[in-house]
Structures are given as C-alpha cells and as structure tokens.
Amino acid sequence: MRIAVARETEPGETRVALVPELVGRLTGAGYEVAVEPGAGRGALIDDQAYVAAGATVNENALHGAGLVLSVQPVGLEALRFCAPRAATVSFLFAGQRAGDVAARQAAGITTFAMEQVPRISRAQSMDALSSQSLVSGYRCAIVAAGRLREFFPLSMTAAGTVRPAQVLVLGAGVAGLQAIATCRRLGAVVKGYDVRAAAAEEIASLGATPIDLDLPTLDGAGGYAREMSEDRAALQRERLAPHIAAAHAVITTAAVPGRQAPVLVTAAMVAGMRPGSVVVDLAADSGGNVEGVTAGGVVNVPTADGLGSVQLWGGSNVPSQMPGPASRLYAQNVVNVVQLMTRDGRFDPDPADEIVTGMLVTHPSLTTEAP
Ligand code: NAD
Numbered sequence: 001m002r003i004a005v006a007r008e009t010e011p012g013e014t015r016v017a018l019v020p021e022l023v024g025r026l027t028g029a030g031y032e033v034a035v036e037p038g039a040g041r042g043a044l045i046d047d048q049a050y051v052a053a054g055a056t057v058n059e060n061a062l063h064g065a066g067l068v069l070s071v072q073p074v075g076l077e078a079l080r081f082c083a084p085r086a087a088t089v090s091f092l093f094a095g096q097r098a099g100d101v102a103a104r105q106a107a108g109i110t111t112f113a114m115e116q117v118p119r120i121s122r123a124q125s126m127d128a129l130s131s132q133s134l135v136s137g138y139r140c141a142i143v144a145a146g147r148l149r150e151f152f153p154l155s156m157t158a159a160g161t162v163r164p165a166q167v168l169v170l171g172a173g174v175a176g177l178q179a180i181a182t183c184r185r186l187g188a189v190v191k192g193y194d195v196r197a198a199a200a201e202e203i204a205s206l207g208a209t210p211i212d213l214d215l216p217t218l219d220g221a222g223g224y225a226r227e228m229s230e231d232r233a234a235l236q237r238e239r240l241a242p243h244i245a246a247a248h249a250v251i252t253t254a255a256v257p258g259r260q261a262p263v264l265v266t267a268a269m270v271a272g273m274r275p276g277s278v279v280v281d282l283a284a285d286s287g288g289n290v291e292g293v294t295a296g297g298v299v300n301v302p303t304a305d306g307l308g309s310v311q312l313w314g315g316s317n318v319p320s321q322m323p324g325p326a327s328r329l330y331a332q333n334v335v336n337v338v339q340l341m342t343r344d345g346r347f348d349p350d351p352a353d354e355i356v357t358g359m360l361v362t363h364p365s366l367t368t369e370a371p
Pocket residue numbers: 118119120121123124127129130133170171172173174175176193194195196199222223224225226228253254255256257262264
C-alpha cells in the first residue's frame with residue numbers, strides 16, 4: 001500500500017508529517033512511501049533527502065494512496081485521487097469544522113485525528129498535542145527572553161551584580177511546564193500558577209515557586225482543567241495582579257478543552273506592569289489569556305505610569321516557528337500511530353483498540369447513502 005506525505009497548504013504551516021529519518025520505519029513495514037515535492041521545504045528538508053531515505057517524490061504522490069499523512073487536514077479535492085476507502089492521519093479539530101467533517105464522512109474517507117489520541121500511558125509515543133506543546137512552551141520562553149531587555153540569570157561581576165529576571169508562567173500543562181523549565185535553565189526566578197491540584201508539585205519540581213491563591217482547584221475529566229465561573233475568574237485575576245505587576249515577563253498557556261481560552265490577565269493588569277516588560281500569550285489563537293492580544297502579532301501597550309510600554313506577543317501556530325524539531329516529533333507520533341494500525345503486514349486498524357476508536361472521526365461504514 002502507498003502512504004502519501006502531503007505538502008501543507010495552510011498559510012504559515014511550515015511543518016511536515018514525515019521526516020526522512022523515519023521513512024525506513026514505513027518502508028521496512030512493507031509500505032511504499034510517496035512524498036509531494038517541496039513537502040519538507042518549510043522545515044528545511046530537501047526532496048532529495050526523502051529519495052535517499054527510500055521514498056519517491058512526485059506531484060502525483062496522492063494518486064492511488066491508501067493512507068495520507070499531513071499536519072493540517074488535506075482538502076477533500078486533493079483526496080479524490082486516493083485509493084477507494086483511503087484513510088488520513090492529521091490534526092483535524094473536528095469541533096471547529098463540522099461541515100468539513102460531514103463532507104469527509106459523505107466521501108467515504110476514514111479520518112483519524114491526531115489531537116484525539118487518548119492521553120493514556122500506552123499512547124504517549126503518539127501524543128502529538130504533547131509533543132507540539134513541548135515545542136510551543138520552549139519557544140514561548142525563548143521569545144520572552146529574547147524580547148526582554150534584561151538578563152534572565154543572576155550575574156555577579158567585578159562591576160556589580162545583575163539581578164535575575166522575574167518570570168510568571170500561568171497555566172502549567174505540558175507547554176507551561178516546558179516554559180518554566182526553559183526559563184529556569186536560563187537562570188530566571190520563576191513563579192507558576194495553574195488551577196489543577198497536581199500542578200503545584202510539578203511547578204516546584206522544576207525549581208519554580210507555585211503560587212497559592214487560596215482558591216478551590218478546578219480539576220476536570222481526563223486530567224484537564226474545568227472552566228472557571230466568572231466570579232472565580234474575577235477573584236483569580238484580583239489575586240494574581242500583584243504577581244503580574246512584579247514580573248518582568250509573563251507567559252500564559254492556559255486552556256480548557258473545547259472552550260475559548262480563559263482570560264487571566266486584563267488590559268489594566270498589562271498596563272500596570274513596569275515599562276519594558278514582556279507578555280507572551282500562547283493561547284492567542286484560541287481567543288487569548290490576555291486582553292488585547294493579537295494572534296501572530298505584537299501589541300505595545302502603554303504603561304499606566306506613562307513611562308513606556310509593555311510588549312504583548314500573541315502566539316499563532318507556534319510549533320511552526322520551530323519546524324525542524326516540531327516536524328521530527330510529530331512524525332515520530334504519526335509513525336507510531338501507523339505502526340499501531342499495522343497488523344499482519346497491512347494497514348488494518350483494530351476497531352477494538354481504544355486508541356484507534358479515540359482517533360476515528362469519519363469512517364465509510366458510518367456513511368448514510370444519499371436518498
Ligand atoms: P491544556 O493545554 O488543556 O491546558 C494548559 C493548562 O492550562 C492546564 O494545565 C490547565 O490546568 C491550565 N488552566 C486551565 N484554566 C486555567 C486557569 N483559569 N488558570 C490557570 N491555568 C489554567 O493542558 P495540557 O498541557 O494538554 O495538559 C493537561 C493535563 O493532561 C496535564 O495534567 C498533563 O500533565 C496531562 N497530560 C497527560 C498525558 C498522559 O497521561 N499521556 C499526556 C499529556 C498531558
């Protein structure tokens with residue numbers, strides 16, 4: 001069977017679903033691998049590297065393919081050349097594209113969504129949400145360090161002492177913890193806050209100080225957070241305000257599955273920071289944790305003291321800003337999925353496997369015939 005690797009078409013998407021180092025895992029399992037020309041260009045991977053690894057590179061890679069790998073979902077138009085009952089593996093975020101999902105279902109395509117890999121230990125090697133959050137968290141810390149006109153670490157020199165930057169990280173899931181770890185490695189003094197009960201210990205284990213706001217924790221299903229009530233949100237903001245005012249850099253990564261990002265920092269709180277401070281909002285794509293943020297842009301917010309401004313940086317497809325490592329990690333996740341779905345030498349997902357059923361969004365047997 002042919003596995004096709006699609007060239008991404010969404011603006012700003014620089015990742016690729018398969019890297020040359022992993023082609024051998026698929027050809028070794030008996031698959032033919034065909035890559036669309038230029039698929040790796042955004043991640044600085046040359047077509048020739050795929051050929052050297054045993055793949056073919058051609059414009060008709062999807063023609064006759066039984067399985068299509070991509071980061072963003074491939075459009076239905078491009079999938080019409082695939083083999084009958086072909087399958088796709090990519091991020092889908094079905095909740096945000098109901099019409100598209102219905103069309104895939106009607107077209108008889110089997111769709112597996114990478115963001116729906118269950119968060120169980122057996123599926124950790126396939127968990128692309130985690131691998132891409134790791135990249136985002138690292139990137140956010142580097143952006144904060146790069147934009148701040150202050151040292152992150154303490155430096156004691158003959159000329160005097162340079163005091164370390166104070167960083168506050170809000171939301172300590174996979175991305176937040178990686179941001180904390182990176183800021184700590186750079187020498188900043190870091191505080192962290194999250195609504196989940198387990199987070200305080202995780203923050204402390206990285207050498208940062210967990211903030212206790214004396215508010216009830218909000219643990220939801222599957223290890224995720226629950227949404228805050230507006231009363232609690234207001235109280236949380238009020239109690240966080242002094243910590244935000246004291247920070248040189250604030251990094252926000254808070255999310256609640258299926259909901260808009262919670263607003264943790266108001267415009268007034270940003271304006272209350274000292275001039276030259278930096279706020280990095282990883283949640284900007286889903287509405288933002290910080291009032292006034294622009295996804296993919298920087299807003300200079302004048303400080304209330306009239307002495308300067310705060311840089312408010314909004315993340316947009318942040319993993320695409322580090323396409324090499326993001327692609328390598330994503331490709332590992334995808335190849336592990338394909339390996340799980342390969343039985344007796346062929347692509348044959350086990351309908352009794354909870355990882356397979358968790359990822360499955362559309363399937364031909366679910367198709368209702370048009371009247
Ligand atoms: P996420 O991206 O959904 O959210 C990021 C963080 O924001 C979470 O830690 C959440 O608690 C926090 N948050 C939500 N509302 C907030 C608020 N109002 N104020 C402050 N923080 C807020 O989460 P994630 O990074 O995908 O991870 C969620 C959980 O899943 C974590 O406990 C993580 O350790 C766990 N996890 C488990 C596995 C596994 O078992 N295989 C894999 C990955 C993650």
